[in-house]
Amino acid sequence: MxxxxxxxxxxxxxxxxxxxxxxxxxxxxxxxxxxxxxxxxxxxxxxxxxxxxxxxxxxGLPTSKRKIMTFEEVYKLWFEQHKATVKESSAYIHNTIIKVQVLPYFGTLRVDKIDTVYCQKQVNRIFKTLKNYNSAINLIRRIFDYAKVMKQIKTNPMNDVIIPKKRKTLDDTDKPVNFYTKEQLRTFLETLKEHAPYQMYVAFRVMAFTGMRKGELAALKWSDVDFENGTISINKTVAFNNAGKFHIQTPKTRKSIRTISIDDTTLNALKTWKNELRKELFKQGQNIDKGDGFIFHTQKGNFIIKYIDKFLPSFLKKYNLPPIKPHGFRHTHASLLFESGASIKEVQDRLGHENIKTTMDIYTHVTKSAREKTAEKFAKYIDF
Known part of the structure; x- marks a missing residue:
């Protein structure tokens, strides 16, 4: 005392x-x-x-002798803790967002000198330039929270920032929809089967008839397919790690781990592809029947995920087919499930949606398309 x-x-x-x-x-x-x-x-x-x-x-102690860190110094300390709490793919994405969208504007500044006015200016910039702006804004807030815990600042300057909201415009309804109708899917798969490598036909058939994500598709092994019972087990995915390279990790969410049934045509396509692959691997002295090999891969044996992204747009352009992205086949599967009479719960379980809101968004879209045809159906029925 x-x-x-x-x-x-x-x-x-x-x-x-x-x-x-x-x-x-x-x-x-x-x-x-x-x-x-x-x-x-x-x-x-x-x-x-x-x-x-x-x-x-x-x-706490007076800060006269304490070294006040820059935002980047605080970020590096925070990230060491953060990356141990999330999947490697999430850590890679978060690190990329910070390095591209945040550090060029915050990095060299002392954290105690960054005020709410400056933060608001940067939030407005991020809102205008980044589609997933909420993610970047939340990361900035969490880094300042960490600086506060470390006694580098007294208050978080992000707390009083106003986050802008996207306003719907009349053009929003005219944006291209990333899914195929039943007839469009039929045409696509028939064209694919005739003009593309058989592996590509099987890969897109599996995505369209199971609704799995392309990362889940790339991670599939032969041991995941039960040919006798007609099911596929989805229990892993291909994603980026902290080094920015592809690796195998657990799926996106807990609900993503699932076993789903597959139709006979898709099952037979997988059998045919397995027989073709067996012949190729036999020449190389490998045995496909061990079940530990990946179903889909590039000629060099790499994950197929990048090849799919490169192959699809060039194929669609060459054969004048409607535009769609790889994830659109997941949306296509959900839409056609609803049209076939599947319940919301059935679709949620099959696609592995953690949040039923995701399923409901697709359902709303499908029912909207159906509503647009209601008047036409009524007029045809009345016929006068």
Missing amino acids: AQIKKYTKKDGSKAYMFNLYLGTDPVTGKQRRTTRRGFRTMAEAKTALSRLELEVMEN
């Missing part, structure tokens, strides 16, 4: 002083003390001592 002492100054006058123990500095690990002197009266010394004790109690 600090004691106030009376002492004699060089000029012979009397004054008061105190020496206060502040605690252990978490940055240096050393004990910190401070001495204040030159108070004319005991009352002045007591007031100064009380104020200093209250400040240390509320805010």
